[in-house]
Amino acid sequence: MDALILSRLQFAITTVYHFLFVPVTLGLSIFVALLETWYVNSGSYEERIKLKKLVKFFGTIFLINFAMGVVTGIVQEFHFGMNWSEYARFMGDIFGAPLALEALTAFFIESTFIGVWIFGWDKLSEKCHCLCIWLVAFGSNLSAFWILVANSFMQHPVGYEIQDGRAVMTSLFDLITNRYVLGEYSHAFFAGMTTAGILVIVTCAWKISTDEVSREMFVRTLRRAVLYSFVGVMGVMGSGHMHAQYLATGNPMKLASFEALWETEDPAPFAVVADINQAAGRNDSEITIPYLFTFMVHNSFSGEVKGINDLQREAVEMYGPGNYIPDVRGMFWSFRIMVGTGMLLLGIVLIMGLLSFFFSETIQKPNCLRCGLKFLPIILPLPFIANSVGWYIMEAGRQPWIVVGLQKTAQAVSPNLSSGEVWLTLIGFTGIYLLLAVVAVFTAVSFIKRTKITEELE
Numbered sequence: 021m022d023a024l025i026l027s028r029l030q031f032a033i034t035t036v037y038h039f040l041f042v043p044v045t046l047g048l049s050i051f052v053a054l055l056e057t058w059y060v061n062s063g064s065y066e067e068r069i070k071l072k073k074l075v076k077f078f079g080t081i082f083l084i085n086f087a088m089g090v091v092t093g094i095v096q097e098f099h100f101g102m103n104w105s106e107y108a109r110f111m112g113d114i115f116g117a118p119l120a121l122e123a124l125t126a127f128f129i130e131s132t133f134i135g136v137w138i139f140g141w142d143k144l145s146e147k148c149h150c151l152c153i154w155l156v157a158f159g160s161n162l163s164a165f166w167i168l169v170a171n172s173f174m175q176h177p178v179g180y181e182i183q184d185g186r187a188v189m190t191s192l193f194d195l196i197t198n199r200y201v202l203g204e205y206s207h208a209f210f211a212g213m214t215t216a217g218i219l220v221i222v223t224c225a226w227k228i229s230t231d232e233v234s235r236e237m238f239v240r241t242l243r244r245a246v247l248y249s250f251v252g253v254m255g256v257m258g259s260g261h262m263h264a265q266y267l268a269t270g271n272p273m274k275l276a277s278f279e280a281l282w283e284t285e286d287p288a289p290f291a292v293v294a295d296i297n298q299a300a301g302r303n304d305s306e307i308t309i310p311y312l313f314t315f316m317v318h319n320s321f322s323g324e325v326k327g328i329n330d331l332q333r334e335a336v337e338m339y340g341p342g343n344y345i346p347d348v349r350g351m352f353w354s355f356r357i358m359v360g361t362g363m364l365l366l367g368i369v370l371i372m373g374l375l376s377f378f379f380s381e382t383i384q385k386p387n388c389l390r391c392g393l394k395f396l397p398i399i400l401p402l403p404f405i406a407n408s409v410g411w412y413i414m415e416a417g418r419q420p421w422i423v424v425g426l427q428k429t430a431q432a433v434s435p436n437l438s439s440g441e442v443w444l445t446l447i448g449f450t451g452i453y454l455l456l457a458v459v460a461v462f463t464a465v466s467f468i469k470r471t472k473i474t475e476e477l478e
């Protein structure tokens with residue numbers, strides 16, 4: 021394998037790994053802030069002790085995850101200098117601004133107030149302490165915003181001009197108000213709520229089933245987590261749909277690829293399953309629902325949707341000879357996995373809502389329902405799978421470009437990089453990351469097992 025493929029592989033592995041922690045940070049910071057607000061406004065002495073323990077319980081899970089997110093996020097920035105120096109040279113003027121703003125406006129808030137929050141228990145007033153975790157949540161979500169502003173430029177460049185072979189920013193305002201940011205950021209925000217909500221749901225379910233002492237408190241938390249996740253799942257579906265509609269003009273090749281629509285059609289059918297033949301530029305066989313793709317894009321049963329083959333011809337006219345079609349099979353199935361997972365999660369959230377609101381007495385008594393809750397953690401990988409395939413669609417969908425229309429991925433790799441060097445770092449990162457994962461999971465699970473939410477003071 022050459023240095024280009026290996027560098028892409030390394031970036032994909034480290035990004036997907038980093039993004040296991042990011043959505044949990046985005047969503048859990050808000051959930052812990054909501055829990056602490058509940059604690060600050062609560063009544064009786066016993067209730068307050070339990071709620072404080074509950075905030076610390078989920079706060080500790082948040083901190084383990086946060087540490088992993090920061091460590092793995094720092095590595096991401098080194099890639100630009102190590103593996104993608106031509107990209108950094110070409111895009112530095114634009115990419116640098118949102119990354120600097122991320123550090124200055126968001127990461128500083130996040131990291132300062134997380135320190136104050138960790139060490140400020142019993143030193144700050146309750147309200148002031150609660151404000152700290154809200155600021156952490158704000159900082160984390162603002163940080164994601166700046167990163168996605170930079171990423172959106174790569175998907176849909178705006179506010180720039182080319183000077184001496186480099187992209188130079190002409191308007192930061194245009195960069196921030198890039199229409200692509202709205203869809204990408206809102207989707208990532210709700211994906212964070214969903215991921216964290218599901219993490220809290222499975223933790224509560226497991227504690228209800230196995231922890232006699234803390235049971236009642238986790239049933240009450242489960243109800244809140246269900247509401248939180250419900251907003252997350254509905255939001256992720258709504259924002260995903262809205263963003264896909266925008267792609268019809270924002271990046272039609274990406275849309276046509278994840279729907280495997282080869283020819284321009286009006287009305288266009290929706291392919292439920294397809295046997296994709298990328299070399300021949302068609303689906304060898306498919307099961308379709310007539311009109312549906314047009315309806316999803318135009319909210320009407322008539323309207324043209326552009327196909328991959330026409331878009332390829334247009335790209336050749338615009339950019340010269342080349343293959344401008346991404347990996348259609350990977351995109352098509354990734355999209356179906358993501359949407360299918362979203363639907364599955366909605367079903368699980370509704371069932372858990374039914375149990376926690378209408379059968380809360382039953383799930384606290386010894387019976388097979390309560391026993392079954394012990395196995396709910398097996399669904400925990402679902403949101404993480406959806407996030408990973410979501411990123412696959414996002415980044416594989418802009419290939420062969422690294423910055424759509426401006427720089428190809430093959431032109432962006434560092435010129436002096438040898439494949440041996442990338443093998444070394446690739447193996448190094450993968451090995452260290454695996455080790456880190458084992459340590460983090462072990463620390464979190466043993467903490468969850470041993471912590472009890474009681475009304476006794478520590």
Ligand code: HEM
Nearest residue numbers: 204207208211257260261264359362406407410411413414
């Ligand atoms: C009906 C359900 C869904 C729809 C219609 C949908 C739609 C989309 C689309 C069109 C993209 C590609 C964006 C682009 O390349 O510009 C995307 C990316 C993504 N999706 Fe989904 N999605 C759905 C469910 C989910 C779920 C359940 C999750 C996770 C819990 C998720 C997480 C992501 C992530 C992390 C990305 C990449 C980053 C981003 O766009 O913010 N999606 N989704």
